[in-house]
Each structure stands twice: as C-alpha cells, then as structure tokens.
Amino acid sequence: MKINNTNDDSMLNHLLESLPPEDFARIKPLLESVTFSLGEVLYETGDKMSHIYFPTSVIISLLYIMENGGTAEIGIAGNNGLIGMALYLGGETTSSRAVVQSAGSAVRMKAEDMKKEFQLGGIFQNTLLRYSQSMITQISQTGVCNRLHSVQNQLCRWLLINHDQLPGDTLVMTHDLIANMLGVRREGVTQAAGFLQDNGYIKYVRGTVTMLDRPGLEKICCECYQVVADEYDRLLGKFVRKNKHVKKAVLAAA
Amino acid sequence: MKINNTNDDSMLNHLLESLPPEDFARIKPLLESVTFSLGEVLYETGDKMSHIYFPTSVIISLLYIMENGGTAEIGIAGNNGLIGMALYLGGETTSSRAVVQSAGSAVRMKAEDMKKEFQLGGIFQNTLLRYSQSMITQISQTGVCNRLHSVQNQLCRWLLINHDQLPGDTLVMTHDLIANMLGVRREGVTQAAGFLQDNGYIKYVRGTVTMLDRPGLEKICCECYQVVADEYDRLLGKFVRKNKHVKKAVLAAA
DNA sequence: CGTCGGGTGTGCGATTGCGCACGGATAAGT
DNA sequence: ACTTATCCGTGCGCAATCGCACACCCGACG
Numbered sequence: 260m261k262i263n264n265t266n267d268d269s270m271l272n273h274l275l276e277s278l279p280p281e282d283f284a285r286i287k288p289l290l291e292s293v294t295f296s297l298g299e300v301l302y303e304t305g306d307k308m309s310h311i312y313f314p315t316s317v318i319i320s321l322l323y324i325m326e327n328g329g330t331a332e333i334g335i336a337g338n339n340g341l342i343g344m345a346l347y348l349g350g351e352t353t354s355s356r357a358v359v360q361s362a363g364s365a366v367r368m369k370a371e372d373m374k375k376e377f378q379l380g381g382i383f384q385n386t387l388l389r390y391s392q393s394m395i396t397q398i399s400q401t402g403v404c405n406r407l408h409s410v411q412n413q414l415c416r417w418l419l420i421n422h423d424q425l426p427g428d429t430l431v432m433t434h435d436l437i438a439n440m441l442g443v444r445r446e447g448v449t450q451a452a453g454f455l456q457d458n459g460y461i462k463y464v465r466g467t468v469t470m471l472d473r474p475g476l477e478k479i480c481c482e483c484y485q486v487v488a489d490e491y492d493r494l495l496g497k498f499v500r501k502n503k504h505v506k507k508a509v510l511a512a513a
Numbered sequence: 514m515k516i517n518n519t520n521d522d523s524m525l526n527h528l529l530e531s532l533p534p535e536d537f538a539r540i541k542p543l544l545e546s547v548t549f550s551l552g553e554v555l556y557e558t559g560d561k562m563s564h565i566y567f568p569t570s571v572i573i574s575l576l577y578i579m580e581n582g583g584t585a586e587i588g589i590a591g592n593n594g595l596i597g598m599a600l601y602l603g604g605e606t607t608s609s610r611a612v613v614q615s616a617g618s619a620v621r622m623k624a625e626d627m628k629k630e631f632q633l634g635g636i637f638q639n640t641l642l643r644y645s646q647s648m649i650t651q652i653s654q655t656g657v658c659n660r661l662h663s664v665q666n667q668l669c670r671w672l673l674i675n676h677d678q679l680p681g682d683t684l685v686m687t688h689d690l691i692a693n694m695l696g697v698r699r700e701g702v703t704q705a706a707g708f709l710q711d712n713g714y715i716k717y718v719r720g721t722v723t724m725l726d727r728p729g730l731e732k733i734c735c736e737c738y739q740v741v742a743d744e745y746d747r748l749l750g751k752f753v754r755k756n757k758h759v760k761k762a763v764l765a766a767a
Numbered sequence: 768c769g770t771c772g773g774g775t776g777t778g779c780g781a782t783t784g785c786g787c788a789c790g791g792a793t794a795a796g797t
Numbered sequence: 798a799c800t801t802a803t804c805c806g807t808g809c810g811c812a813a814t815c816g817c818a819c820a821c822c823c824g825a826c827g
Contacts, residue, residue, distance in 0.1 A: 323653060323654070323657045325657065325661055325736070326735075326736050327661075329661045331656070331657045331660050331661060333653040333656060333657065344646070344649070345646060347642070348642045348643060348645055348646040348649075349639055349642050349643040349646065349748070350643060350646040350647075350744075350747070350748050353646075353650075354650055354653075354654075354740060354744055355653065378634055380632055380634060385603055388601070388602045388603050389602060389603040389604060391602055391645060391649075392598070392599060392602040392603065392604040392607075393604075394649070395598070395602075395645075395648070395649060395652065396607075396608055398649065398652050398653055398656060399577060399587040399608075399609065399652055399656070400577070400608075401656055402585070402587060402652065402653070402655055402656020402657070402659055402660075403577045403579065403585045403587065403656070403659075403696065405656055405657075405659050405660040406585050406656075406659040406660070406696040406697075407579055407581075407583045407585060407696055409783080409784095410783085410784075433803085433804065433805090434804075434805070435803090435804075435805095442657070442660040442661055443660075443784075443785090444784070444785060444786080445804095445805090446784090446785085446786090446805095446806090446807085447783090447784065447785085449804095449805060449806065449807090450806090450807095452805095453805095453806080463805095464793090464804095464805095465792090465793060465794070465803080465804055465805075466794095466803085466804070481579075481580075482579070482580050486608060490604075490608055493604070494603070494604050663813075663814095664813085664814080687773085687774060687775090688774075688775070689773090689774075689775095697814080697815090698814070698815060698816080699774095699775085700775095700776085700777085700814090700815085700816090701813090701814065701815085703774095703775060703776065703777090704776090704777095706775095707775095707776080717775095718774095718775095718823095719773085719774055719775080719822090719823065719824080720773090720774070768827100769826105769827090770825105770826090770827085771824105771825085771826085771827100772823105772824095772825085772826100773822105773823090773824090773825100774821100774822085774823080774824100775820105775821080775822080775823100776819105776820085776821075776822095777818100777819090777820085777821100778817105778818090778819090778820105779816105779817090779818090780815105780816095780817095781814105781815080781816085781817105782813105782814085782815070782816095783812105783813085783814075783815085784811105784812090784813080784814090785810105785811080785812075785813090786809105786810095786811085786812100787808105787809090787810095787811105788807100788808090788809090789806105789807090789808090790805105790806085790807085791804105791805085791806080791807105792803100792804080792805075792806095793802105793803085793804075793805095794801100794802090794803080794804090795800100795801085795802080795803095796799105796800085796801080796802095797798105797799085797800080797801100
C-alpha cells in the first residue's frame with residue numbers, strides 16, 4: 260500500500276459522491292488517498308482495522324478461508340462500495356480476508372473519525388447502513404447461487420459484477436484465481452471460460468479476460484447478477500451500470 | 514399470527530435481555546407479544562414490514578426463492594436474534610422470505626418506535642448493529658458451507674443451529690422441508706439423516722427429529738457451526754449454548 | 768375398517784464437479 | 798537464446814449429487 264501525497268479527485272467513490280455537498284465538505288478533509296497493488300491483503304481474518312476504505316479504482320474481494328484450505332468469495336467491493344463494515348457495525352474485526360483483486364486506489368478515513376461522523380446519525384450513517392443491506396443481499400445471493408447454479412452461471416455473474424467496477428473491459432485475472440473466488444476447480448473455470456470464448460462472449464489470454472459481448476453475458480447469466488444490481492440501485496441509487504454497447508451506439512450516432 | 518393480551522415475560526429474547534435495565538424499561542412499554550404457528554410467513558420478498566420482531570420461542574427461517582423455484586435458507590433467527598434488519602438498515606424491504614420454522618411467540622415493536630430508539634444511538638443501536646454483523650457472518654458461512662461441504666456436514670450444522678434455539682431436543686420438521694432449507698434433494702437429507710440415526714446421533718420419525726448426542730454431532734460437524742456461534746458470542750456475549758449433557762451431569766450430581 | 772395422502776426408503780442412470788496428471792504454450796528472467 | 802515459472806488445455810477415473818420412479822409405512826379421516 261502506498262499513501263499518495265496528491266489527492267487526485269478525478270475519480271471518486273460512488274457512496275461518497277452521493278453525499279450532499281455540505282456533508283461531503285465536512286468529510287473530505289478526513290480522507291487520505293492510497294494505492295494498492297494486485298494481491299495485497301487489506302486485512303486478515305480477525306485483524307483489527309484502523310481505517311475504513313472507499314475504493315475509487317481498486318477492487319477488493321472478501322474471501323472466506325476454510326480450515327481445509329478451501330476458499331470462496333463472499334462479496335466484492337469496488338468504487339460503489341466500501342471496506343470495513345465491521346468498524347461501524349461494532350465488531351471491529353471480521354471473519355474474512357480482504358484481498359486486492361484489481362490494482363488501483365482508494366480513499367480512507369481513520370476509524371475514529373468515521374465513528375464520529377456515523378454517530379451524527381445523518382445521511383452518512385444512512386448511506387453506510389444502506390450499503391450494509393446491499394452487501395447482505397450480495398452475500399446471500401452469492402451463497403444461493405453457489406448452491407443452485409452451475410459453474411458457468413456463476414462465472415458469468417462474477418464477470419458481470421467485476422465488469423461493473425472496471426474502468427475498461429479487461430480484467431487481469433487467471434483461471435486459477437477465479438476458481439479460488441468461486442470456490443471451484445481451476446479446470447472448471449477453464450471449461451466454462453472456454454465455452455464463453457467459443458461463443459464470442461469473452462476473450463482471454465494468459466491472465467487477462469476481456470468482455471466482448473456484455474448484453475449477451477447478461478442474457479445467459481442466471482438472475483443472480485440482476486437481483487443484486489437492482490437491489491443496490493434501490494438502496495443506493497446512482498448505480499452506474501456498464502453499458503459499453505449503448506455508449507458505443509451513442510458515439511457512433513454522434 | 515395471534516396477538517396476545519397477557520404479556521408473559523417468563524421467557525424473553527436474548528438481545529432484549531442483554532440491555533441495561535434502564536434502557537429495557539424505556540423499551541418495554543413499546544413491546545407487544547404475538548404467537549406464530551408453523552409455516553406462517555412473516556413477510557414475502559419485497560414486503561414492507563410494519564414491525565420488528567424479537568423471537569422469544571418462535572424460530573424463523575430466512576429463505577431465498579430462485580426463479581426456477583429452488584429455495585435455500587440464508588439464515589435463522591430464534592430467541593437470540595431478531596427479524597427486520599431492513600427496517601433499521603434503511604431498505605425497508607428485503608429480498609428474502611421469513612417463514613416460521615418452529616411455532617412459538619415473539620415480541621414486536623412498531624417500526625417507527627424502533628427507529629426512534631435506534632436514533633438515540635445508545636446501547637440499543639449498538640446491539641442491533643452488532644447483531645447485523647453476526648448475521649452477516651452466519652449468511653457468509655452458510656454460503657461457503659453450501660459450496661465446500663457435504664450434505665451431511667450441512668445437515669449437522671443446521672441441526673445444531675436449530676437446537677440452540679429449541680426449548681427441548683425435538684424438532685418438528687420433515688426431510689422434505691429440511692431439504693428446502695439446505696437447498697438439496699429430499700433423498701439427500703434422508704440419506705444423511707439415516708447415517709446420523711444409524712450412528713446414534715439423532716432419532717427421527719415422520720416429521721420429527723430428536724437430538725440424542727449433541728457433543729457427538731458437534732464433533733462430526735464441519736467448523737461452520739462453531740465459527741458462527743463463536744462470532745455471535747464475541748459480538749453479543751451471553752450466548753446460551755445448548756449443553757444438555759452438561760446440564761444432565763449437573764443435575765445428576767445435585 | 769378401508770382408503771388416501773404425506774413421509775420415508777431405495778434403486779438406477781445421468782450429470783456435475785473433483786482430484787490428479789501431464790503436455791503444450793507463452794511470458795519473464797538471466 | 799535458454800531456462801524457468803506460470804498459465805491454460807485436456808483426459809481419465811471417482812465421488813457426490815441430481816432427477817425420477819416406485820414401494821412401503823404410518824396416521825388421518827371417513
């Protein structure tokens with residue numbers, strides 16, 4: 260992790276962006292910009308966190324590690340979320356590991372500062388609590404999808420969720436790592452990804468995956484992606500869904 | 514649902530019990546006792562709730578229903594929990610169904626009253642938030658267990674969690690319903706339950722399951738039960754783990 | 768006392784995913 | 798340019814689970 264001297268505001272976090280100007284003005288001086296590289300661990304199971312993080316471009320995975328070594332992702336937070344719910348929920352620590360899944364930056368806030376703001380009980384508190392509920396939905400849906408849907412369905416869901424947080428269409432990620440996230444075998448991911456590539460939905464080469472046909476992916480995906488996205492919309496509004504195809508059409512028309 | 518005239522306080526809810534006397538005194542007049550029968554639905558996906566419920570003897574399942582009709586339980590709340598997190602988290606509705614899994618009573622509180630109390634920001638708010646975190650842990654662990662552990666392991670976990678909320682050792686529940694909770698086949702449950710019965714852990718007949726050897730169940734269960742129970746302990750303390758065997762030993766010694 | 772329906776036991780083939788193992792291909796380092 | 802590590806493709810046998818079908822059993826109800 261690198262602490263940035265210059266506070267580049269060109270990109271921000273959706274939760275912070277959604278705050279009214281006067282609230283954001285109060286909070287802004289408390290923020291500090293940091294940059295993470297791929298694979299970094301923000302905290303381990305049981306670690307006490309000193310800061311709450313609001314990703315601006317970094318994508319963080321919340322991973323569960325079982326006693327037998329198996330892993331599974333329970334949730335993702337990108338520029339539409341935050342890391343450190345346990346700090347305001349009161350538990351201080353969580354039983355999961357937070358890993359950088361895609362390098363980038365975040366702004367952070369000292370735990371004490373955040374708690375003071377939270378105690379004011381205004382829109383900031385409200386936003387954090389609503390985000391918690393959207394996270395509960397995400398975790399639930401992920402769990403149910405694990406149980407009832409095929410690896411291919413889950414891979415689609417996972418790609419779509421990640422795509423929403425990405426600046427472009429390309430994700431740096433090996434099949435092996437995706438398998439760890441989904442809690443399945445690497446070969447299972449290879450096979451599912453192979454199918455998606457053969458049918459023109461994605462393209463991948465040695466550790467990168469590129470989305471080619473997002474609307475197509477949405478079509479062959481189970482409902483799980485949409486349910487979570489819609490619930491986030493409802494709870495937090497302002498959700499910027501990826502609509503590259505729409506954007507392209509608009510650009511072409513212009 | 515039946516609204517009770519007499520407020521029988523002989524049994525209470527652990528979360529409410531844990532409040533300091535002065536706080537509880539303020540809250541008590543706002544409570545109303547209600548009784549539920551097996552299978553009743555407290556709310557459907559998307560329903561707006563008017564009350565928050567604190568179970569005293571009833572056990573409630575939170576179920577997800579997929580488009581293809583498949584179901585899976587994401588969490589349970591008994592006398593150590595509450596139903597209606599969405600009310601204080603701000604979303605008002607949830608994308609799950611709350612079903613009575615074991616008949617019994619609860620006390621409830623009007624949503625507005627609860628919100629006012631919550632806004633005071635004291636121990637009541639703290640308790641509710643900590644409970645949310647414990648619920649997040651439960652949901653996560655359930656999801657991961659779904660993915661990585663066998664049906665038999667999951668059945669053990671599920672039985673233990675339910676046993677913790679039961680007044681006795683007998684649960685009224687068919688294999689078919691358990692299958693719906695776990696998101697697996699009825700036959701799978703029959704097989705796993707058969708194994709548990711053959712080895713003296715449980716006994717069952719036509720819609721009832723009785724725990725015979727709880728410590729044994731804990732031994733052959735995956736870690737998932739313990740992780741959730743420990744986290745609840747840490748967050749909310751005062752968790753009354755079922756220790757029938759210990760109690761019996763104590764009684765025998767007396 | 769007989770019927771009926773829900774709950775449980777069980778068997779079978781199909782499918783999915785797992786574990787392992789190896790081979791080829793590509794990037795990265797020396 | 799050569800080695801090495803990493804990533805991906807693929808095949809095989811195995812285990813778990815699924816989907817379905819049917820038989821049995823018990824209790825409820827008429």
